[in-house]
Amino acid sequence: MFVYTAPSVGTSHGCLAQSPMKPVTLTTLRDMKRSGEKIACLTAYDASFAKLLETAGVELLMVGDSLGMVIQGHDSTLPVTVADMIYHARNVRRGSERAFIVADLPFMSYSTPAQALGNAARLLQEGGGHMVKLEGGAWLADTVSLLSERGIPVCAHLGLLPQSVHKLGGYRVQGRDAVSAQTLLDDARSLAAAGAGLVVLEAVPSKLATEITQALDIPVIGIGAGPTCDGQVLVTYDILGLTAGKTPSFAQNFMQGQATIAAAIEAYVKAVKTGVFPSPQHSFT
Numbered sequence: 001m002f003v004y005t006a007p008s009v010g011t012s013h014g015c016l017a018q019s020p021m022k023p024v025t026l027t028t029l030r031d032m033k034r035s036g037e038k039i040a041c042l043t044a045y046d047a048s049f050a051k052l053l054e055t056a057g058v059e060l061l062m063v064g065d066s067l068g069m070v071i072q073g074h075d076s077t078l079p080v081t082v083a084d085m086i087y088h089a090r091n092v093r094r095g096s097e098r099a100f101i102v103a104d105l106p107f108m109s110y111s112t113p114a115q116a117l118g119n120a121a122r123l124l125q126e127g128g129g130h131m132v133k134l135e136g137g138a139w140l141a142d143t144v145s146l147l148s149e150r151g152i153p154v155c156a157h158l159g160l161l162p163q164s165v166h167k168l169g170g171y172r173v174q175g176r177d178a179v180s181a182q183t184l185l186d187d188a189r190s191l192a193a194a195g196a197g198l199v200v201l202e203a204v205p206s207k208l209a210t211e212i213t214q215a216l217d218i219p220v221i222g223i224g225a226g227p228t229c230d231g232q233v234l235v236t237y238d239i240l241g242l243t244a245g246k247t248p249s250f251a252q253n254f255m256q257g258q259a260t261i262a263a264a265i266e267a268y269v270k271a272v273k274t275g276v277f278p279s280p281q282h283s284f285t
Contacts, residue, residue: 039231047095056265089127103129137187141194148195160203224250
């Protein structure tokens with residue numbers, strides 16, 4: 001049975017199941033899925049936050065193109081460039097000693113398999129990431145296969161796709177009808193078969209997320225996808241109450257009732273590990 005203990009000074013992880021300073025790898029994350037231990041993930045864009053997050057017990061650092069909104073002040077992720085992602089990934093890598101780092105391939109940087117290969121190689125070589133993330137369904141299977149065959153780990157992103165916000169008509173829950181739900185399940189299976197090592201599910205009904213999580217051997221990380229995913233991710237600025245304007249309904253401000261940022265992050269990790277977060281109010285039906 002998994003038991004959560006709060007991180008102590010000088011350690012990087014609050015779980016009895018993990019060695020304090022052992023680097024997190026894809027094997028670590030797969031083992032966590034098999035054992036039923038929840039994976040804690042948050043976004044990181046610089047060295048200071050990277051260190052703070054992993055010290056609090058966050059296994060997975062997501063260098064998201066969400067930086068276009070929370071760091072650069074844009075109204076979407078579309079203006080973010082590969083150079084932006086390399087810069088922020090490099091900073092995160094400098095601040096991280098053990099966390100697994102996933103860096104987003106930004107808008108229109110993987111429109112062909114060859115383009116994806118070149119830009120993914122840069123994110124790993126110049127940015128220091130361990131894995132790249134791309135948004136899209138089964139049409140990306142050839143790209144995922146190409147990257148995986150050449151030693152580049154890939155995280156697939158399904159459901160609400162921020163880079164396709166204009167096509168989707170806004171930030172809307174995906175997979176609520178039978179046809180779109182089946183498509184998402186088929187896409188997840190196709191991308192996993194092509195070699196994806198992780199899947200992020202954003203803004204999908206909890207029931208569908210459960211079905212996808214159970215159907216895949218690889219870890220599924222949810223964001224607005226209910227409590228049964230193998231792990232959870234949120235934008236760090238959202239959990240600290242730093243986001244200007246409206247925050248997503250699936251986010252929670254963990255600064256409430258906490259005296260420090262470190263305590264808020266530890267509260268998030270504990271809530272994910274113990275299954276307290278996400279609650280029904282942070283999920284979709």
